[in-house]
Amino acid sequence: MSAWVRRAGSGDAEWDVRIEPGQPTEPGWRHTGLLVTTLDDGASRTLPTGDREVVVVPLSGSFTVHVVGGETEAIELAGRPHVLAGPTDVGYVPRDRTLTVVARGVGRVALACAPARHAFPVCRVPAGDVPVELRGAGACSRQVHNLGIPGVLEADSIIVCEVITPAGNWSSYPPHKHDEERPGRETALEEIYYVEVVAEPGAPPGAEPVGYLRNYGGGSGLVDPVDTLAEVRSGDVVLVPRGWHGPAMAPPGYHLYYLNVMAGPGPTRAWLIRDDPAHAWVRDGWAGQPVDPRLPFGTAPASQAAPAIP
Numbered sequence: 001m002s003a004w005v006r007r008a009g010s011g012d013a014e015w016d017v018r019i020e021p022g023q024p025t026e027p028g029w030r031h032t033g034l035l036v037t038t039l040d041d042g043a044s045r046t047l048p049t050g051d052r053e054v055v056v057v058p059l060s061g062s063f064t065v066h067v068v069g070g071e072t073e074a075i076e077l078a079g080r081p082h083v084l085a086g087p088t089d090v091g092y093v094p095r096d097r098t099l100t101v102v103a104r105g106v107g108r109v110a111l112a113c114a115p116a117r118h119a120f121p122v123c124r125v126p127a128g129d130v131p132v133e134l135r136g137a138g139a140c141s142r143q144v145h146n147l148g149i150p151g152v153l154e155a156d157s158i159i160v161c162e163v164i165t166p167a168g169n170w171s172s173y174p175p176h177k178h179d180e181e182r183p184g185r186e187t188a189l190e191e192i193y194y195v196e197v198v199a200e201p202g203a204p205p206g207a208e209p210v211g212y213l214r215n216y217g218g219g220s221g222l223v224d225p226v227d228t229l230a231e232v233r234s235g236d237v238v239l240v241p242r243g244w245h246g247p248a249m250a251p252p253g254y255h256l257y258y259l260n261v262m263a264g265p266g267p268t269r270a271w272l273i274r275d276d277p278a279h280a281w282v283r284d285g286w287a288g289q290p291v292d293p294r295l296p297f298g299t300a301p302a303s304q305a306a307p308a309i310p
Helices: 281-289
Strands: 017-019 033-039 046-047 052-068 073-080 090-093 099-117 123-125 132-135 142-148 159-165 190-199 209-216 226-232 235-241 244-249 254-263
Touching: 033 046, 033 190, 052 142, 052 159, 052 244, 052 254, 073 123, 073 281, 090 142, 099 142, 099 254, 132 235, 132 244, 159 244, 209 235, 226 235, 244 254
Parallel strands: none
Antiparallel strands: 017 033, 033 099, 046 099, 052 073, 052 090, 052 099, 090 123, 132 142, 142 159, 159 254, 190 235, 190 254, 209 226, 209 244
16 A cells, blocks of 8 residues: 555655656556645745646645746646635646746645656636536535646646535546556556545544545556555645546545546647446436535635645
8 A cells, every 4th residue: 555645744845745757666567746835925936837737726825836947938727715615717827937936825736747748838828718527426525626628728638627526425426447558448547636625614623534545456467456445634745656546535525626647658748538337327316315505615714624634
């Protein structure tokens, strides 16, 4: 499990989370990366993109992204107070540039990255242009912010979205996979889950928000199947190199947020999945159930503000 679960603060001196394409070195991890850090007002981090494209996602707070290499540009990201406050604007920086993220006030920021063959223009996707999707029904209701998907963000290979699962609900369900290229039916994509968990209002000071993520199967003659059932807290990361993944479970009392980063080797930038045949039938029951009335989450009350993360 240790290869595929990274705990909060397991990065380095600059980044709380540091997942690079090609690390870990286990077979099959080559296409996605994630850097996450908390910055004080005016503090900054600089990253040469090299052969990677980068999507800058404010988790909380506001940021300016300075981009050099070619024309010097600046992206202003208004951000949001916390991850339950609705979608955020995001910035895109192509390969062969250097970016510097500067905090405007205290904030937490994620840099999702993937190797890119081609460079697309520097851009900003405003929060108002981010499609908000309500998926599932009943206890499988969840909210998806399509921050960096095809049709919203022009990019080479990276796909970025975020999901809010209300307390007591399941998401990434039925379990599904995307680990082989089957034209028009499935695309081979690695996936990163960066997690934050927030207690519902009324939780006592000693409450410890937790969630659970499952990943299994996907082995072959060359690689072993994955078998992960991880208890996760804010700042933790679960890597999905292959196999079925789901459910992501938000226990009663705790809302579960995760940022997904996906990319793969195929020629088509698309999220095409296959449900686990043993559980695909669950979708059929959604037609008769209402969507969770707590959705959509927008500006959450102060009591739902995301906690400090080590």
